[in-house]
Amino acid sequence: MSERGEGRTHGRMLWVSVLVLFLEAALALVLGVVFGETRQPEPGEERVSAVTLFALPFLAPFALLPAAAVSAVLVLPVVLLGEDLTRWLGGRPTGWQLLLATAAGALLWPLAGGPGWLVATVCLAVAALVTRHARRGYFVALLVWGTVVVLTVFLLGSLVPHTGVIEP
Numbered sequence: 553m554s555e556r557g558e559g560r561t562h563g564r565m566l567w568v569s570v571l572v573l574f575l576e577a578a579l580a581l582v583l584g585v586v587f588g589e590t591r592q593p594e595p596g597e598e599r600v601s602a603v604t605l606f607a608l609p610f611l612a613p614f615a616l617l618p619a620a621a622v623s624a625v626l627v628l629p630v631v632l633l634g635e636d637l638t639r640w641l642g643g644r645p646t647g648w649q650l651l652l653a654t655a656a657g658a659l660l661w662p663l664a665g666g667p668g669w670l671v672a673t674v675c676l677a678v679a680a681l682v683t684r685h686a687r688r689g690y691f692v693a694l695l696v697w698g699t700v701v702v703l704t705v706f707l708l709g710s711l712v713p714h715t716g717v718i719e720p
Contacts, residue, residue: 578702586705628683
């Protein structure tokens with residue numbers, strides 16, 4: 553650490569983790585909208601409307617509390633315990649963190665079932681691996697590049713059905 557306040561703090565880690573969870577949710581929403589548009593709706597199922605998409609940014613504050621809770625209860629302990637296990641038992645922190653994220657995701661098996669467990673494990677693992685590097689200025693870079701990724705996926709996903717690669 554070169555200067556005081558430049559390194560990783562629990563507050564920075566928490567904010568980065570919350571941002572990663574928000575970006576993962578945005579990416580899931582974009583993929584759901586894009587791939588939902590490429591197939592025919594089931595009887596009684598509606599497509600996502602433009603009004604719903606317009607209202608989503610206003611719902612983000614209501615998702616802040618659950619995202620902060622998941623970050624504080626699952627992501628930060630995975631990151632910190634993985635680093636502690638590395639000091640005590642050896643190995644690499646990434647390996648321990650992936651193992652711990654898998655164990656934390658397995659706790660959701662009774663609630664979410666097989667596919668939900670896999671999604672939860674991947675989301676926790678990505679959040680933990682990105683959160684490890686939380687330093688000063690990292691949040692803004694992650695916000696910018698994460699937004700670029702989400703918009704790129706939306707743009708490419710919107711163009712792919714028109715190319716004939718994915719049949720409706």
